[in-house]
Amino acid sequence: MTKQELVDRRQREIIAVASRVFAERGYHNTGVADIARELGAGHGTFYRYFESKLDLLRHVLDHAVDRIMAALADEDPGASDTAQEYRAQVERIGAALFRLLRDDDHLVRLLTMHASNVDAEITARVSEAAESLFSLTESYLRNGVDKGFLRADLDIEITARGVNGMILLGALNALGREEAINSERWIRGFTDLMFDGITAR
Template sequence: MSHSNTTFDNLPDEKQQRIIDEATREFAEYGYHQASVNRIVTRLGIAKGSLFKYFGTKQGLFEHLFDRAVAQFKGPLKAARGASPDRDVFRGIEQSLLAGVNFIESHPMIYRIYLKMLFQENFPMREKFLTEVRKASAKYLRPMVEQGIASGQLRPDLDTDMAIHLLDSVMDRFLQSWSVPHLDGGIGLYQASREDVINKAAAVTDMLRCGLGNTASAGDKA
């Protein structure tokens, strides 16, 4: 749900993008409380009243950025989920990990905002925003898990909700490890080369396959 109004939506695309970029930069660098609308409008060269006319409040501006970021992240993930023509669930998971890294490379400021939200307890509406992130992730993963169980690729005794929680946790920590040095845990994932990221995504996926995969089905195929 967008928190802008038609005045903002009717602006030329280039102007909209400039406003979004400067606001994203401000929240990424300073967090929510220290972010300054004055700094944003000064860099943009527009009146402070214009920004409030577009979004109402600083909170309205942030909510618009949040909604926009979630929508942007969904596109690459959906493409990754459908990238496996043979509907291999684990291939879809592997491609999702890589799509996440690609997104962070393309939108580093957005991910910095997410990390601040994740680790700063005083972040406004933190519970609301993180709940929405987790719900969006679960909505993305549920069809993969259900299809995997139905097709026999995943163990038939899996608790679907627990499997979704596990995959969400693995994917979230994988991306954090690529982005934050002290969360890497010594595995060499932080800012790793593309080749190393691909190899580590494959290694994580293989581990998940061993734990979640239907070994009986695999044995039948052998």
């Protein structure tokens, strides 16, 4: 293993610990010394791997965004040709997100609650990630409208934001309750709402 690889591994280790601790206690309530203690290292060591506490937060957020994006990358926004197929895609995406949250149950909390009030730059970074997710949802919806299996009069932008909000805040709520996550029920509930609405027919 080269020297660079060792450095990378240590950085990843620190990011993993910091992700958890930042999500649990918040950026401002977590000291560099806390992170170092959890790592079992001196807190001077920390500065060999990151320029500053803020620099670490940037890496932590980038890592979180990367993981979420990776979970979504398996699906192609243009792949579906029927509502049935799109619904199946959404279910697979939902399942992937739930798997992610089950492994890293602090990911959402990190992004939505704890990282935003640090800095204008950090806020912008989080917003940018949210916009990416929004654009992704938009392209799925556009595909469906173009191919005619989604409503022709769909306001794609508004709907995309609504769908994302439903998913993200729903996920946050799912985590808040400590109940074992019954992912199937959540996914069914959300896809039903998204595809069919609440009205009886």
